[in-house]
Amino acid sequence: MRVLRSAAAVLFLSAGMLLPGLINQFAFANEAPAASAERPVLDLAFLIDTTGSMGGEIEMVKKKTKDLVAKLASGKPAPVVRVGLVAYRDRGDDYVTKVFPFSDDIDKVVKDITALNAAGGGDTPEAVNQGLHVALNDLEWTKNKKASKLLFLIGDAAPHIYPNDFNWETEAKNAISRGIQINTIGCDGLDSSGTTVFEKIAKLSDGSFETLAxxxxxxxxxxxxxxxxxxxxxxxxxxxxxxxxxxxxxxxxxxxxxxxxxxxxxxxxxxxxxxxxxxxxxxxxxxxxxxxxxxxxxxxxxxxxxxxxxxxxxxSNLDDVMLNAARSKLKKDASIIYTK
Structure with missing residues (x-):
């Protein structure tokens, strides 16, 4: 009987010593998947000229946004994609800028921007400077330091220069200092002065410039x-x-x-x-x-x-230009793999 009691005591003490370790191992095993399940984040914003000549490109953004997000989310690991949009025209039009906040509810985003239409303009240059400032400061970009941040500037006209206006060069430098990359897309009709500005904005913010086909x-x-x-x-x-x-x-x-x-x-x-x-x-x-x-x-x-x-x-090839640029950004920042 004494032997049995001694054996029981040894087992009890051993269990007491091993149990905390087992509990810790079990807890660690449950924490690891939670950490690995953290998904990459992409803040994707469109800054688009909505004056009279931009009807085709506006319609493509409205019709292709949902498909674009679905293709971006098909990567491994699948990123969380938030979409925002700033529409810009020029002073004297119905509005100079109109903001559609970031959201990961893509159906809501598409519904919100459905009412966008092409109107206004009158002269060639548009409020690119103010549009850039609003897109960078009025949209609430994620504070997640690991997130990818990409802004597409889509337009067919150079900035309209006004006294005491915002400056595209300053805005582009501000963007990259906050980790926001700007890719500029030149639409049909963008003249040489506009092309030069769009190229420089992209270069200053570590982005790229593309002319649509x-x-x-x-x-x-x-x-x-x-x-x-x-x-x-x-x-x-x-x-x-x-x-x-x-x-x-x-x-x-x-x-x-x-x-x-x-x-x-x-x-x-x-x-x-x-x-x-x-x-x-x-x-x-x-x-x-x-x-x-x-x-x-x-x-x-x-x-x-x-x-x-x-x-x-x-x-146009606007949808492919945006998809390829966004995938390239995610591959670089988060090592996301796309098979098709």
Whole structure:
């Protein structure tokens, strides 16, 4: 009996010594998954010119935002994506800036921005300076130091310079000091002065500058369909067999020999000016498009705004430009892997 009692005492003491260790191990095992389950965060903001000529690009942002977020969230590990938007026009328009706060409820974001439309403008330069300041300071960017922060500036006009206005150079430097990268996207009609400013904003904030490519399908003099892309004021003919690759952009396709310089459609060489109704061409001697031959205009069939002078502003590679840039940012910052 004494032996049994001694053995029981030893077991009790051993259990008392081992139990805290087992409890600690169990607790640690439960903490590890919680730590590893912390998801990367991306604050993704659009700063978009909403004056008259920007109808096609505005519609694409509205229609493609949900799909863009879904593709970004498909990475491993899957990031949390918050989306915000600042619309800007110019002084004298219905508004100078309009803010749509960050949210991870993408359905709400899409619903909020559905009412955006293209209007106003009148002259070429717009309130880019004020738009930048508002996007960087009125949107509530995450304070998470590990988060990725990306702002897309999308427009077709240089900054309007006003006395005592904000300064794009100062704003770009402020952005990168707070870990916010600005990628600038030049739309059809952005002139050389605007291009220079957009390039410098991107460079100062560790971002990149892209000119959009716009697709137009035409029927040539031999009755055959051809795909043209217009980018940065130049027009290219996509080689047969490479039509599905047009969203890679003119620069990339030309470098690979898949696109060659071509004469611009007649209307794109005509006189152009900005107005409250958008970009207007005189005269509008447009070539017959392939879609028109088949009974419809491609832009209308997609639900996007009409084209101006042969350049269909609703049929661009804006969605691919934004997706590739955002994925690149997440891969660099959070080692996120995308398989498709």
């Amino acid at each position: 716009y697709r137009q399908e035409i029927v040539n003099s031999e009755g055959k369909k051809e795909t043209l892309i217009t980018s940065g004021g130049s027009t290219y003919r996509v080689r047969a067999g490479a039509e599905s690759s047009w969203k890679a952009g003119a620069k990339d396709l030309a470098a690979k020999g898949l696109a060659i310089a071509a004469p611009a459609p007649a209307a794109t060489m005509a006189k152009r000016s900005h107005s409250s109704r958008g970009t207007v061409f005189y005269p509008a001697a447009m070539p017959m498009s392939a879609d028109a031959m088949e009974g419809g205009v491609r832009g209308a069939s997609l639900g996007y705004s009409a084209s101006y002078g042969g350049v269909n502003r609703g049929d």
